[in-house]
Amino acid sequence: MTTVKELPNVFSSPTLVRTQVLADGHRRVWETGAVNRERDGTWTLVGFSLTDSLRTTRHDLRSQLVRAGFGLLQSALWVAPGAKDVSGILASLQPSDLRLDDHVTVLQARALKPTESADLVRKAFGTEQIAERYRAFLDRWDNPHPLPTAADDLAVGVPDSRPSMTSGVIRR
Secondary structure (H helix, E strand, O other), X not given: OEEEEEOOEEEEEOOHHHHHHHHHHHHHHHHHOOOOOOOOOEEEEEEEOOOHHHHHHHHHHHHHHHHOOOXXXXXXXXXXXXXXXXXXXXXHHOOOOOOHHHOEXXXXXXXXXXXXXXXXXXXXXXXXXXXXXXXXXXXXXXXOOOOOOXXXXXXXXXXXXXXXXXXXXXXX
């Protein structure tokens, strides 16, 4: 956050990086959509090896890969469906005294037998754990007898705590 003090008020505005993250999120949600229906079987793979002295750069690279839609397939090998351009990510992380190109490999590939795309998705994005957490959410919040006046399906597990009127007396 960038903070500008103007007495007596303080105003904050997002940094350039935060503005770019928000713009990217807007594009993904409202323009691209959650489902890639143009899938051609191509995968982008990013492998890297950064020493412990570059721990911060390594952490930042991982964070940006996740934000760009990559999942960790196996140790230091990240994968994303489709053709992805990671040059912008690498350029943003480039310390002045280091060429990340010497430590990062980017490839495009297709899954071959016996590997299926579903296997890559399951391994890289932890879909089994997501499904477990979703089932636990449903166990906690799903209600077989939803409120007849529930505004939407998310309200079905919420007990009816609205006051009711009986003979002019408000009851809870």
